[in-house]
Amino acid sequence: MSPVSGAVLLPVERLRRDFPILGERINGHPLAYLDSAATSQKPQVVLDAITDYYRAANANVHRGAHALAERATDIFETARERVARFIDADPQGVVFVRNTTEGINLVAYGWAGHHLGPGDRLVVTEMEHHSNFVPWQEVRDRTGCELAMIPVDDDGRLDLAAAARLLERPTRLLAVTHVSNVLGTVNPVAELVAMAHRSGALALVDGAQAVPHRPVSVRQLDADFYAFSGHKMLGPTGTGVLWGRPELLEATHPFLTGGSMISVVTPERTTWTEVPHKFEAGTPDIAGAAGLLAAIEYLEGIGLAAVDAHEAELAHYAMEVLSEVGDITCYGPPVSDRPGILSFNVRGVHPHDVGTILDRAGVAVRAGHHCCQPLMRRLGVAATVRASFYLYNTRAEVDALGAALTDVRRIFAEPAPPA
Numbered sequence: 001m002s003p004v005s006g007a008v009l010l011p012v013e014r015l016r017r018d019f020p021i022l023g024e025r026i027n028g029h030p031l032a033y034l035d036s037a038a039t040s041q042k043p044q045v046v047l048d049a050i051t052d053y054y055r056a057a058n059a060n061v062h063r064g065a066h067a068l069a070e071r072a073t074d075i076f077e078t079a080r081e082r083v084a085r086f087i088d089a090d091p092q093g094v095v096f097v098r099n100t101t102e103g104i105n106l107v108a109y110g111w112a113g114h115h116l117g118p119g120d121r122l123v124v125t126e127m128e129h130h131s132n133f134v135p136w137q138e139v140r141d142r143t144g145c146e147l148a149m150i151p152v153d154d155d156g157r158l159d160l161a162a163a164a165r166l167l168e169r170p171t172r173l174l175a176v177t178h179v180s181n182v183l184g185t186v187n188p189v190a191e192l193v194a195m196a197h198r199s200g201a202l203a204l205v206d207g208a209q210a211v212p213h214r215p216v217s218v219r220q221l222d223a224d225f226y227a228f229s230g231h232k233m234l235g236p237t238g239t240g241v242l243w244g245r246p247e248l249l250e251a252t253h254p255f256l257t258g259g260s261m262i263s264v265v266t267p268e269r270t271t272w273t274e275v276p277h278k279f280e281a282g283t284p285d286i287a288g289a290a291g292l293l294a295a296i297e298y299l300e301g302i303g304l305a306a307v308d309a310h311e312a313e314l315a316h317y318a319m320e321v322l323s324e325v326g327d328i329t330c331y332g333p334p335v336s337d338r339p340g341i342l343s344f345n346v347r348g349v350h351p352h353d354v355g356t357i358l359d360r361a362g363v364a365v366r367a368g369h370h371c372c373q374p375l376m377r378r379l380g381v382a383a384t385v386r387a388s389f390y391l392y393n394t395r396a397e398v399d400a401l402g403a404a405l406t407d408v409r410r411i412f413a414e415p416a417p418p419a
């Protein structure tokens, strides 16, 4: 993953032609979309897969006795198999949800809410997205269990010694992000999962910022639950995945009940159908699954290792550009150690003002707390600006970011007009 300065790692100009939105002009400038950590753009093959599904296969899945129902079911279940292969997992453990947030809530309500009580403990980290933090606070408040937090050190990495101390005591669940959406820190997830298992805990990994960008094997990580979002990996919004060990999913209560997830319903009681279907109540997002399938095929065609290397190279270049701009504080580990997520602040300028001025130049970044308020508190800031890269970003876009940041500095250096 080490950045290779100047190396052509991906045929980016050719890939960019696959993404119609990248031809947009914003405020008179070419769009420089540096906000893929929030949601990625979608290639034409994904847009086509969605409309093709509606044109030629639209029907409800799993229960129709007709050809279109079979086509729709085939697309939906093929998507499940391809998702499983993509993360090196068992298709029986792949549950389709709307996003990472829903996947984590499914475990919080369906597993933790039914298995934890006073005297039990959960461990999370100080760098979690609210999606992997607030549901566990809710579990604590509902069940009376304890919630502990692994701190972040001054370099933006997890304090592993503190993690080891916390996980020396019996624990029921560790919830940890694979890659930080603010700092870009890549956590040593396999090591943390092993620590969790030694303390008797299960390990849930938030893979929202990992699966779109680097090869992930849940088997090698030895995780128990792994959640991610399709919309951050070129797929449609409304698609996400929770993978769980099938035997743990068996022990997990359905989060939503109703149609499609039952085995037998009598006036007295209901039994659930087999996993993963017992978690997919109601009509699923079949068109979304068709789009996600196309996204995975597209990513596989490029290769995740090349995507990762391209982003690392861009991040490296961006650090050089930002240091030339000056008066910029970057957060997180050294850039040689992380993928394409850069959080920073411009001295004396509110991140929202930075975001607004960048937008005027067509540069799309995110400004705010990035749904990580505990981490913001640790960094001692209210907010940061975040630029995040994906396979379609270029050095020219990083240059546009640098030029717009130079403008930010110039505008804020000018004396205020007389009142």
Ligand SMILES: Cc1ncc(COP(=O)(O)O)c(C=O)c1O
Binding pocket: 037, 038, 099, 100, 101, 102, 129, 131, 132, 177, 179, 180, 181, 206, 208, 209, 229, 240
């Ligand atoms: C690390 C991380 N976890 C969870 C989420 C939540 O993802 P979603 O909004 O798709 O549920 C995000 C979104 O940015 C994220 O970056």
